[in-house]
Amino acid sequence: MARKAEARAVFEALAEDDAISYNAMIEGYARLGDLTGAVEIFRKMRYCSLKPSLLTFVSLLGVSSSRSDLELSKQIHGLIVKSGTSLDLYAGSALIDVYSKFSLVDDAKVVFSLMHNRDMVIWNAMIFGLAQNERGEEAVKLFNQLRISGLTPNEFTFVALVAVASTLASMSHGQQFHAQIIKEGADSDPHVSNALIDMYAKCGFIEEGLQLFESTSGKDVICWNSMILTYAQHGHAEEALRVFGMMGGAGVEPNYVTFVAVLSACAHAGLVNEGLQYFNSMNTKYTVEPGTEHYASVVNLFGRAGKLHAAKEFIERMPIEPAAVVWRSLLSACHLFGNVEIGTYAAEMALLADPMDSGPSVLMSNIYASKGLWADAQKLRQGMDCAGVAKEAGYSW
Template sequence: MQFRGVQPDRTTLAIALSSSAAMGILEAGEEIHAASHKAAFDTDIYVASALIGMYSKCGKTEMAKHIFHNMQELDVVCWNSMIAGLSLNSQDEEAFTYFKQMRQHEMLPSQFSYATILSCCAKLASSFQGKQVHAQITKDGYVSDVFVGSALIGMYCKCGDVDGARNFFDMMSSKSTVTWNEMIHGYAQNGRGDEAVLLYWDMIASAERPDAITFVAVLTACSHSGLVDAGIEIFNSMGHKHGVEPVLDHYTCIIDSLGRAGRFQEAEVLLDDMPYKDDPVIWEVLLSSCRVHANVSLAKRAADELIRLDPYNSAPYVLLANIYSSLGRWDEARAVRDLMSNKQVIKDPGYSRIEYEKGMQSGMVG
């Protein structure tokens, strides 16, 4: 199009930027940015929103903010792009600051604005901020919106208020598959597997069609609550009853469930039959279960597979060494840690965040 001398319009540039963002190709996005500047479209609201989205998805939030703050006019799409971009890059506290600024500029948030900021509150585990947003949602008349309602349920569950989420769930006049999934997953996250399974059966009874995410949620609940037989029954019903073929996440849940229950023989049979033997997640789940039940032989197999797949992942070394230590097999534990040291494998630090009256504080464990 450029070689033929055809000038791009705002739609051309926005679509091309969206394609660059989807592929995560920063260089292409920068070239289109230059073309938009040359065509005097870089300050156009439509194009600028696409530029913000492209830079955010490529991890360049400072550039996205630079474009945002240089715009002469802002609409709700621009604000949404900026807030979503910050959230995408785990800058959730800053995203919440932008959301407040959006309100201060008397810009009415859309469903997407609220769903995005509720996701930020969930990731920050900040029920205080989440409740503030809920109040604004009610005031702005979006409380009956299915999209926003599902995000609200997810926020309350991730902040530990499962009963509050369920109360809101029961009040919703219309529900989508996403809504059901959020509530089932919320029960699973908070160790209330029996209620998750009951809600799953309610979903089936209501003629709502479960999808792959539904099964991940309910199988996770079965795994975390020791409902092994219920999980196997639901897993076996996926294909022939609901037309959903099991994928890696579903196999992981069942392997985890069998491992937690110490049913390693069944887990190994499933491992040998499934098509995901070269995925490290499966072996990590199995290794964690072996630690709980002190199954050294299977733990060694799982650790060897993990080290083969990713020699610089610290998890198999640490877990296997801990298994040996718990059994008093100090020489073998030391050998694993020496192997880890020789290969220069470094364990990632852990982080904690505490919310208190005047703000938040983060800490790192070496």
């Protein structure tokens, strides 16, 4: 922070304004992820009638993309087009990334089509954009085009492709990609291994995932988490907890995600006491601060076991403000056991936490209906309003 202030002081003390110093300041703010500072300098640059270079736009796009700021990214894109400047690889990949994050895949594809000298960063950005928007078949077709282009796919390409196979739950695609990964020698990359383990799990091939897990050397925490989650999601709580124990034996410290997986495994198996012990160990044995997902998992742990009063009391003792998802976990348990009293309370609290979510009202209506309280169910459904999403303020240059 001190160096940033010093740089700003030097910049303000300059006798003459020039594009080079403005670009340097914008790039500096962008590197620090300071969107407000970068935009402020850019506005001043425009006010001084200085022409931004492509470097200026690339710096702004980098920070707007990392912050998932669609409005700013679109405005910068418009300014690039207006200036007659051609997109370079960095600007193109940043635009593809931010458009994909907001599911504007067709806009991302337009940017991709304008990039003639594509490198692997551009190809990967587009393949990953298609993958994250569940347009798997298009991602596979694009990968085939990549192979024809003569470029060699790298580990990032394969992570995106394996994600496609996971989304499609297609073992035929997954096995083809795995074979290609081995051929290219990318199977030793931990990110690729983690993605493959996740893919085999989502396709229901747990044993294959386990074999891959056991053959992976230098397992990081993500790799361990993938295997614990795999067992937890398929109802194999004992195996999930066994892997967690092995993780400690291997000297790998668990993280936030690890405990979400462990608590989920305990909840699905009805291991209430064990789950509470793991939850309490986060602070006492490990340096992992419990977050909303952990609290929701404990509520789910109590709820699945039918301990609805204990779940309610746990929420009321939370040291942080319970988020809507925590109350929804309790409400789901009330729906499972048909508890109208606690369910009504949980629904009210969930709506207070997130008034835009109609889910609690729907669940509560279903609870009423399951108990034959048709008048209450009808009244609740009639009172449900359709809520809109607030529009964020845009940027004015």
